[in-house]
Amino acid sequence: MKRKTIKNIQTLNGVGIHTGQNCSITFKPTTQGYISFIRTDIANSEPIIALAQNVSSTLRGTNIANKNAEVHTIEHVLSAANGLGITDLIIEMDGPEPPIMDGSSLPYAKAMLEGELNEIDEIAEILPLNNEISFAEGDITYTAKPCEEFKITFVYERKGHPLVAHQEYTFTLTPEDYLREIAPARTFGFEEEIAYLQANGLAKGGNLENCVVIKKDGFSVPLRFDNEMVRHKILDLIGDLKLTGKVLGPMHITCHFGGHKTNVAFAKKLTEQI
Numbered sequence: 001m002k003r004k005t006i007k008n009i010q011t012l013n014g015v016g017i018h019t020g021q022n023c024s025i026t027f028k029p030t031t032q033g034y035i036s037f038i039r040t041d042i043a044n045s046e047p048i049i050a051l052a053q054n055v056s057s058t059l060r061g062t063n064i065a066n067k068n069a070e071v072h073t074i075e076h077v078l079s080a081a082n083g084l085g086i087t088d089l090i091i092e093m094d095g096p097e098p099p100i101m102d103g104s105s106l107p108y109a110k111a112m113l114e115g116e117l118n119e120i121d122e123i124a125e126i127l128p129l130n131n132e133i134s135f136a137e138g139d140i141t142y143t144a145k146p147c148e149e150f151k152i153t154f155v156y157e158r159k160g161h162p163l164v165a166h167q168e169y170t171f172t173l174t175p176e177d178y179l180r181e182i183a184p185a186r187t188f189g190f191e192e193e194i195a196y197l198q199a200n201g202l203a204k205g206g207n208l209e210n211c212v213v214i215k216k217d218g219f220s221v222p223l224r225f226d227n228e229m230v231r232h233k234i235l236d237l238i239g240d241l242k243l244t245g246k247v248l249g250p251m252h253i254t255c256h257f258g259g260h261k262t263n264v265a266f267a268k269k270l271t272e273q274i
Helices: 075-084 106-114 176-182 191-199 229-242 260-272
Strands: 002-006 011-014 023-027 035-039 056-059 064-066 089-093 117-123 133-137 139-145 150-157 166-172 188-189 211-215 251-256
Touching: 011 211, 023 056, 056 089, 064 139, 064 229, 075 106, 075 176, 089 117, 106 176, 133 229, 150 229, 166 176, 176 229, 188 191, 188 229, 191 211, 229 251
Parallel strands: 035 089, 150 251, 188 211
Antiparallel strands: 002 117, 011 023, 023 089, 056 064, 133 139, 139 251, 150 166
């Protein structure tokens, strides 16, 4: 597999879901060999390379930073790039957080496709897996086993909830299936969490156009999939695994109840076994 970038610059605008700040995000072609973020609103801002060692926080999203800049909630953008097989990309932002758009990664993926994917005449660095590895933190578990293709099985639970008590889904990653089965799945939250999030300075940009609110007796908007929650969890995991800095090799990852903090820890675990 060859490395891949885009041909043409693409820009999206909107509000960040947690900061509530307006931001333009611009995707630019490059052959630098990795994905990086640049804060254009900060003078002399250095690029922040999308790697697990640059993660600064995983509170309700994945943030990365260097000595003079930080970008928040990058998992949906990285998921789109990973889902399409993009290895080389410059991402410029004039604010701290990408626009949430509709709460999924589909608008980012569409923008990257409109920028026309372009192969680079160099072989991509593949993240191999020769033996089964596992990681656990409390009830959260991950395993990765060698496989003929890359696939994810995710188990999501909200014990006792009448609508989303248990969801499980297995997905085999191809760009076409990613666009159809995973990219449209939107971020979600529970009605009872809203006050807590807002009290802690989060979800300032959240609304019914970019987030599915789960109530005890229904959803704030019609679902795109019956199991949209677990599909979005897979979307997030695909984004966080891009922080390995490599193309995911053939393996089957099974995750029970994971989130951003443990996704990043597992990404580090995968890179350590090389």
